[in-house]
Amino acid sequence: MPRTRPLLASALIAMATLTACSDDQRPASSGAASDSPKGDKAAAASDTAKPITKNLPQAAITQALLNDGELLPGYELLDDKSVTKGEYCNTTDTDQAPTGWVRGGDADYTYDGSTRNMASVRICLYDSAENAQAAYAAWKGTESDKEQKPSAQIGDESVLVLNPGFSEDNVNGYARSGKAVIRVRMDGHTVDGTDTTGAEATLSATLKRLQQVQAGEPVTVTAVDEQRAAAQ
The missing domain is CATH 1.20.1070 (Rhopdopsin 7-helix transmembrane proteins)
Structure with a gap:
């Protein structure tokens, strides 16, 4: 005891x-x-910063591009989604694919059935984040006086270029995430190039769709969703 x-x-x-x-x-x-x-x-x-690191196949890139009813109201897919040639992921003054380019896809959208004010989305995939970064820097151009930051960063780096070149009422948006670079072009309906909400929502939606494809998830995000969330 x-x-x-x-x-x-x-x-x-x-x-x-x-x-x-x-x-x-x-x-x-x-x-x-x-x-x-x-x-x-x-x-x-x-969630936004999850980088694209996989060598995504062509079908995955095509799937990430927005379908009818997934862009903004009034926009409809023009013809079919396309396979992008490497030269179209580069600046307009060259006919060569950027270093490290692997593959790409693009889609054009009419507005109210007209080709006058259109939108386009292009996704370009590279063999490394470094080559994607160099391609992003070249693709957005050198008009730094026309550049504007998005209201929230999209991917690893992103920028909006208002009225590039001699254009009017246009916005080009660029985003890079890991090995992928996305360009969105909105012609018209941008209030002399100052309303960037449509371009930002389309950029964000396209990147999140790429992330969903990479993760093996159903592709569900739309530009309408992103624009509505940004307005809250």
């Missing part, structure tokens, strides 16, 4: 110590994190 009490006391102390350690290591409640605006913003930023 004399040895029973010390052993029992030791066991109780050990149990108390284990309980305290478990409490310290228990993760914070998920409900508390979801109530924090900062937590929501961090989650959204993390």
Whole structure:
């Protein structure tokens, strides 16, 4: 009997110590994190920044391009989605594919059945993030005085170019995520090139669709979704 009490006391102390350690290591409640605006913003930023790292096949790129009813109201897909030649992922003053170009896809959209004010989306995939970064820098051009940051960063880097060249009422949007570069062109309906919401929503939706394809998930994001979320 004399040895029973010390052993029992030791066991109780050990149990108390284990309980305290478990409490310290228990993760914070998920409900508390979801109530924090900062937590929501961090989650959204993390989702947007998931880089494209896989060598996506042509079918995946085609799937990521927006279908009828997935762009903004009034826009309809013109003909079929196309396979992009390498030279069309480069600046207009060259007929060569950018270094490291692998494949690409593009789609054109009419507005209210007219080709006067159109939209286009082009996705270009590269063999490395470094080559994609160089291609992105060249593709967006050198008109830094016409560049504007999106309201929220899209991918690893993104920029809007208002009224590039001698154009009027146009916006070109560019985004790079890992090994992929996306260009969106909106002609007209941009209030002299100052309303960039359509271009931003289309850029964001296209990137998120690429991310869904890369993750093996159903492709569900639309430009309408992104524009509505940005307005909240």
